[in-house]
Amino acid sequence: MTARKRERITTIINTLLLENAASIQELAKRLSVSEMTVRRDLNILAKDNIVRLMHGAAVLNPGSRPDRRQYAITQQEALNAEEKMLIGQKAASILEQNDIIIIDSGSTTDYLAKAIPYDMPLTVLCFALNILIEIHRKKGCSLTFAGGIFHKNTLMFESPEGVELIRRYRATKAFLSASGIMSRLGVTCSTQYEIESKKASMNSALSKILLADSSKFGRILSAYFADLKDFDTIITDSGIPEEYRKIIDNLGIDLIIV
Amino acid sequence: MTARKRERITTIINTLLLENAASIQELAKRLSVSEMTVRRDLNILAKDNIVRLMHGAAVLNPGSRPDRRQYAITQQEALNAEEKMLIGQKAASILEQNDIIIIDSGSTTDYLAKAIPYDMPLTVLCFALNILIEIHRKKGCSLTFAGGIFHKNTLMFESPEGVELIRRYRATKAFLSASGIMSRLGVTCSTQYEIESKKASMNSALSKILLADSSKFGRILSAYFADLKDFDTIITDSGIPEEYRKIIDNLGIDLIIV
DNA sequence: TAAAAAATGTTAAAAAAATAACAAAAAAGC
DNA sequence: GCTTTTTTGTTATTTTTTTAACATTTTTTA
Structure with a gap:
């Protein structure tokens, strides 16, 4: 995982911690990347059970503790x-x-x-x-x-x-x-x-x-x-x-x- | 607003308080009503700025304190x-x-x-x-x-x-x-x-x-x-x-x- | 530096959800 | 009880999102 990607994922988590959830559109705009890239980032977080993916939105999983995780997914x-x-x-x-x-x-x-x-x-x-x-x-x-x-x-x-x-x-x-x-x-x-x-x-x-x-x-x-x-x-x-x-x-x- | 509807809305709020967000499918199943009915309930909550509606999901608005007075059962x-x-x-x-x-x-x-x-x-x-x-x-x-x-x-x-x-x-x-x-x-x-x-x-x-x-x-x-x-x-x-x-x-x- | 790997963007097709309109059912009012 | 109003469900249509495949760019590594 590149530093850029890790930074982006951290930003996503911080956004979600603040707002409970965010739309993929929103995140793409805020991060200045395509929606597809946001989707791929979110899929990583979803695999780690940090977010729940719903149509158009990513929701912070109430059972997650994101601040401790490493996102180096090989x-x-x-x-x-x-x-x-x-x-x-x-x-x-x-x-x-x-x-x-x-x-x-x-x-x-x-x-x-x-x-x-x-x-x-x-x-x-x-x-x-x-x-x-x-x-x-x-x-x-x-x-x-x-x-x-x-x-x-x-x-x-x-x-x-x-x-x-x-x-x-x-x-x-x-x-x-x-x-x-x-x-x-x-x-x-x-x-x-x-x-x-x-x-x-x-x-x-x-x-x-x-x-x-x-x-x-x-x-x-x-x-x-x-x-x-x-x-x-x-x-x-x-x-x-x-x-x-x-x-x-x-x-x-x-x-x-x- | 009927008692039944008010109860449903209370349940929705409680669910969201616990889980940050819920899909419309989920809520419809849990409440045993059609998705359209859930949508109508959620629109009421969205108008009051209690939830944010996204495609397929309702997210509890972190800034808003849901005023349960309006929706309380008793x-x-x-x-x-x-x-x-x-x-x-x-x-x-x-x-x-x-x-x-x-x-x-x-x-x-x-x-x-x-x-x-x-x-x-x-x-x-x-x-x-x-x-x-x-x-x-x-x-x-x-x-x-x-x-x-x-x-x-x-x-x-x-x-x-x-x-x-x-x-x-x-x-x-x-x-x-x-x-x-x-x-x-x-x-x-x-x-x-x-x-x-x-x-x-x-x-x-x-x-x-x-x-x-x-x-x-x-x-x-x-x-x-x-x-x-x-x-x-x-x-x-x-x-x-x-x-x-x-x-x-x-x-x-x-x-x-x- | 060149080759390989990873990451990103773009597009078209598929899937899912929102909307609107109408019919049926339930509740409220008289 | 009957009428009126509100609520709910269903359907077809529109809109949006997701997915998958591929091309391009960026990064890594040998």
Whole structure:
């Protein structure tokens, strides 16, 4: 990303912080670029969940914290975003009416939350702000939220009481996310505080579904929370290494590739 | 204007207050009316400079304070919006740097949350969605949230674990709201599920501050949670009956009138 | 500096939303 | 109850925005 582009995006964010929303016309004029360029900038912000795009307008997402973000989106990251969206949508497609579900924090699970049909009757438990904001708008969803201390970087809330609330809960499906998946050392995430909520979610759910794009396979992060075999289903993209296809198959886990 | 229409417009305003903007499609679905009807409602709000209409979306005008009086469902709700805002702002003005505060659910406390300066260092606990959304944006605030089952009408989350989290918390100030205040029968709210969180909030705070517009004095609702004497400070508007001024004075409670 | 990559602008076609006009339904007034 | 007024829904038409494809410019990098 060029300095010029980054500056423009910063200006857009500042404008939105001030005015809640702006039309694409307006922004193009103010920035002295074409509308197409503004659109492309906004698409980047939309992928990062900072703005919501509507016809003709960009609206600041109430669940975003734009001032902390870096906008260096590489081709790789952009590609992953696309796959994450497909994974989230596939996850939404396996939902059944009146399912009771737990949705983990994370960007992939955010796409799942977004993809849930507006009127579908569901009971949902979550513990991250972005998921909360997506779900509370859905007419069909009864919502339970496990609170705690707010972690700005992951948008997650965490506390012993929150974990206890998850333990007391029962769900038909739990949708988990991970940052690292390795056959021998298990499934990991980046921070220790996430672990207990994830473990509790898995223990409270009948079916455990792991959502992870293919870049996660073979990676290790510091916080271990489950073994691969603990999952019933894994949803990922076609980039998954052949090696892991076999491992997952041997474990009898349902592998869904989008 | 029919009652039905007024209700719809109130819902639209509340939605926008929570989410900055909404698409016309969304609103039509949520309100179960045609898009044309939503458009007509929004045109009314646009004429009053409450929303800005863009293609496909309605954006809350950041400069305008939606005058709920005009659109309020009941006369009661109508009368006090302005006073509630002043009360909330006064409450914010007594905050000190590094205060640890608890903010109750309610519309008056929502004005308090809005009025907190962006950079003021505070530690905040809350348990209602509207407060959460206001606070999480503030750069200076560390945030803790007590979760539970989501109640759509009050925007509050409630659970034994949430109450436990409040009990484990310690605050310098707790800002409480109430729907009824009576000398003999105490301070009340409208639903039973609110009680435990309110009680716990009061028990965990050094200073208990009641925010209530003057219409609340002399009223009783079904759910009792405290006596008048349990509060250290009461912030209200000049409409408070003389009788209650005396009672509050005799109890040695600090009475602030906006 | 030259080649490659990224970013931007332009256009036509497709998709979506706004508008206006009218018909049907609901609410208010008598 | 009946009439009048207000509100709501539907449709066709107009306007606007989005998308996609390609050409051009700018920036990066080897």
